[in-house]
Amino acid sequence: MKQFDIASIPGDGIGIEVVPQAERVLRAVADVHGGLAFQFQSFPWSCQYYIEHGVMMPDNGLEQLKPFDAIFLGAVGDPNLVPDHISLWGLLIQIRREFEQVINMRPAKRLDGIQSPLQNPKDFDLVVIRENSEGEYSTVGGRIHSKEDEVAIQNAVFTRKGTERVMRYAFEVAAKRKRFVTSATKSNGIVHSMPFWDQVFKEVSADYPAIRTESQHIDALAAFFVTRPADFDVIVASNLFGDILTDIGAAIMGSIGIAPAANINVNGNYPSMFEPVHGSAPDIVGKGLANPIGQIWTAKMMLDHFGEEELGTFLLDAIERVTRKGTITKDLGGIHSTEEVTDAIISELHT
Amino acid sequence: MKQFDIASIPGDGIGIEVVPQAERVLRAVADVHGGLAFQFQSFPWSCQYYIEHGVMMPDNGLEQLKPFDAIFLGAVGDPNLVPDHISLWGLLIQIRREFEQVINMRPAKRLDGIQSPLQNPKDFDLVVIRENSEGEYSTVGGRIHSKEDEVAIQNAVFTRKGTERVMRYAFEVAAKRKRFVTSATKSNGIVHSMPFWDQVFKEVSADYPAIRTESQHIDALAAFFVTRPADFDVIVASNLFGDILTDIGAAIMGSIGIAPAANINVNGNYPSMFEPVHGSAPDIVGKGLANPIGQIWTAKMMLDHFGEEELGTFLLDAIERVTRKGTITKDLGGIHSTEEVTDAIISELHT
Ligand SMILES: CC(C)[C@H](C(=O)O)[C@@H](O)C(=O)O
Numbered sequence: 276m277k278q279f280d281i282a283s284i285p286g287d288g289i290g291i292e293v294v295p296q297a298e299r300v301l302r303a304v305a306d307v308h309g310g311l312a313f314q315f316q317s318f319p320w321s322c323q324y325y326i327e328h329g330v331m332m333p334d335n336g337l338e339q340l341k342p343f344d345a346i347f348l349g350a351v352g353d354p355n356l357v358p359d360h361i362s363l364w365g366l367l368i369q370i371r372r373e374f375e376q377v378i379n380m381r382p383a384k385r386l387d388g389i390q391s392p393l394q395n396p397k398d399f400d401l402v403v404i405r406e407n408s409e410g411e412y413s414t415v416g417g418r419i420h421s422k423e424d425e426v427a428i429q430n431a432v433f434t435r436k437g438t439e440r441v442m443r444y445a446f447e448v449a450a451k452r453k454r455f456v457t458s459a460t461k462s463n464g465i466v467h468s469m470p471f472w473d474q475v476f477k478e479v480s481a482d483y484p485a486i487r488t489e490s491q492h493i494d495a496l497a498a499f500f501v502t503r504p505a506d507f508d509v510i511v512a513s514n515l516f517g518d519i520l521t522d523i524g525a526a527i528m529g530s531i532g533i534a535p536a537a538n539i540n541v542n543g544n545y546p547s548m549f550e551p552v553h554g555s556a557p558d559i560v561g562k563g564l565a566n567p568i569g570q571i572w573t574a575k576m577m578l579d580h581f582g583e584e585e586l587g588t589f590l591l592d593a594i595e596r597v598t599r600k601g602t603i604t605k606d607l608g609g610i611h612s613t614e615e616v617t618d619a620i621i622s623e624l625h626t
Numbered sequence: 627m628k629q630f631d632i633a634s635i636p637g638d639g640i641g642i643e644v645v646p647q648a649e650r651v652l653r654a655v656a657d658v659h660g661g662l663a664f665q666f667q668s669f670p671w672s673c674q675y676y677i678e679h680g681v682m683m684p685d686n687g688l689e690q691l692k693p694f695d696a697i698f699l700g701a702v703g704d705p706n707l708v709p710d711h712i713s714l715w716g717l718l719i720q721i722r723r724e725f726e727q728v729i730n731m732r733p734a735k736r737l738d739g740i741q742s743p744l745q746n747p748k749d750f751d752l753v754v755i756r757e758n759s760e761g762e763y764s765t766v767g768g769r770i771h772s773k774e775d776e777v778a779i780q781n782a783v784f785t786r787k788g789t790e791r792v793m794r795y796a797f798e799v800a801a802k803r804k805r806f807v808t809s810a811t812k813s814n815g816i817v818h819s820m821p822f823w824d825q826v827f828k829e830v831s832a833d834y835p836a837i838r839t840e841s842q843h844i845d846a847l848a849a850f851f852v853t854r855p856a857d858f859d860v861i862v863a864s865n866l867f868g869d870i871l872t873d874i875g876a877a878i879m880g881s882i883g884i885a886p887a888a889n890i891n892v893n894g895n896y897p898s899m900f901e902p903v904h905g906s907a908p909d910i911v912g913k914g915l916a917n918p919i920g921q922i923w924t925a926k927m928m929l930d931h932f933g934e935e936e937l938g939t940f941l942l943d944a945i946e947r948v949t950r951k952g953t954i955t956k957d958l959g960g961i962h963s964t965e966e967v968t969d970a971i972i973s974e975l976h977t
């Protein structure tokens with residue numbers, strides 16, 4: 276019996292609604308498969324927790340998470356309760372960094388039965404490989420003076436190590452796909468970090484002669500996600516650019532509620548973390564409106580990460596059979612609840 | 627007789643093709659109107675110029691431009707000839723900064739007869755007010771170490787003055803429109819500059835109690851431009867975020883080839899500059915494929931800036947009658963050449 280120990284952090288808002296649903300699905304996957312078990316331990320770390328304890332997680336939070344095979348996170352943040360930069364940096368981003376989850380991987384792909392906002396999306400199937408530990412998301416910077424003289428300085432920090440690492444990862448992923456890597460840059464406007472990014476991209480590319488490459492400025496690339504998404508395969512992007520592109524990717528899929536993501540520790544020295552692209556959506560909490568597919572597809576990425584790619588494909592196929600039948604939530608134009616969609620996926624697993 | 631003296635800089639690629647067309651249109655506007663004249667002086671500053679002279683413009687370039695009522699620019703940059711960070715910083719961005727064109731204004735609006743890539747774009751009509759002089763586009767930064775230890779640091783610099791200025795401008799624009807301002811932020815991930823941005827937005831908002839406001843993170847906002855663009859009125863954004871949003875805005879309009887822009891000097895101490903959103907598109911040069919509408923709509927913004935709003939509306943109406951009739955270039959699915967579209971617009975002006 277293979278057992279995977281998973282630390283669940285439902286977090287805030289609809290995270291609390293969709294994580295248990297995705298856990299039900301994973302249990303069903305294990306049932307169907309046999310010889311496999313998932314053990315979940317839930318951690319209540321969230322904005323609510325912050326209000327009670329003054330911290331997003333206990334001092335030894337990371338130590339508590341460390342022994343697990345993976346972290347399964349819902350959504351963090353509820354600006355009505357705690358400012359985002361506190362809640363996110365105290366939990367989500369801290370885990371990403373301390374556990375060296377240096378890669379953020381986010382596919383965008385159409386599912387049957389789901390309407391894209393695009394007229395003619397064709398069959399796009401791309402994956403954004405985002406640097407997840409440095410770049411524009413940096414604690415380096417500050418302010419000087421006050422009132423009308425105030426100046427805020429924000430440093431973006433790009434290391435050779437981090438930049439090269441994310442690029443090599445992207446090339447490795449591309450080698451198993453359509454062998455095409457697009458680099459998101461902005462070296463025409465941002466004149467220190469982005470020419471550096473371009474240079475490293477060029478150097479790393481040289482090691483992968485069988486893989487076609489291109490560089491696109493982020494403004495143009497964001498537009499191309501709207502006008503010709505089917506032309507892309509693997510996109511490698513900085514922390515911020517990857518963040519922006521993957522929300523557009525989610526939008527063209529039909530709803531941010533279905534978009535999955537993985538925060539990957541490439542050395543295996545700490546657990547990786549699996550969290551959907553969507554946020555905590557406090558406005559729809561408690562109404563059964565939350566789309567569970569983002570979290571369930573994220574569970575599929577966790578299966579892939581465990582080396583259970585066959586099970587991952589099995590799960591994604593079940594999800595797609597359900598969307599094809601129209602058992603979908605309101606964000607996708609459907610009438611079904613969070614639980615009904617989950618039930619439908621589970622029953623597909625059993626057929 | 628009112629005369630406006632305009633410095634034309636066709637620049638590179640299709641800039642050289644569309645600027646003269648838009649000049650023809652402006653002359654026609656003057657003809658029809660009477661009592662008004664446009665005088666153009668053309669400057670050859672471009673990547674070609676760089677190859678010949680080693681600079682993008684002469685040392686006294688800015689002095690030469692200063693006496694003009696406006697600068698009418700095509701497109702700058704051709705990475706096959708000159709690296710972008712040289713060509714753009716040596717001309718476009720230098721003019722933006724030295725002439726204190728601190729506001730970049732870019733409307734996105736549907737024109738009749740032009741297909742959006744969106745299934746249901748509704749009638750969106752928004753304008754992005756972009757900070758155009760500082761923020762993420764900064765020369766502050768550099769590199770340390772080499773090879774595997776290399777680190778590139780990029781500083782984004784947000785001053786109170788610059789931030790407040792662009793926000794006040796946005797509120798003034800909103801006061802004449804639907805009275806709704808959306809601030810593009812990313813304070814959940816970028817923890818120095820963006821919380822500062824949010825704070826200034828909150829303070830400036832307080833001076834405009836009649837105007838509704840919201841803040842959206844740039845990732846979500848980029849997605850909303852795809853899923854619900856009709857919900858926005860005025861969006862105020864940093865240099866980089868405005869850049870990205872306006873390319874998406876151009877994409878949902880149906881083609882980046884029609885999107886106009888203005889770089890505005892708010893004090894009137896230097897000329898403002900009018901340049902479309904599109905780039906130099908070297909790949910389609912010489913084929914009559916360039917869409918002149920971006921440059922012509924940009925001329926409309928120049929008319930507005932000269933206080934000739936009525937003529938501006940007159941011109942935009944003529945453009946829209948032409949697109950409605952299907953006299954459009956290939957990028958919009960049409961069969962007409964750059965010149966044919968321009969001719970059609972001019973003949974509409976005369977009817
Ligand atoms: C060419 C580039 C530097 C420029 C910018 O990013 O400002 C362009 O994309 C624009 O939006 O005018």
Ligand SMILES: CC(C)[C@H](C(=O)O)[C@@H](O)C(=O)O
Pocket residue numbers: 352363518552814815845
């Ligand atoms: C919540 C926020 C800090 C986060 C990010 O920008 O990384 C989110 O948008 C994401 O993409 O996971």
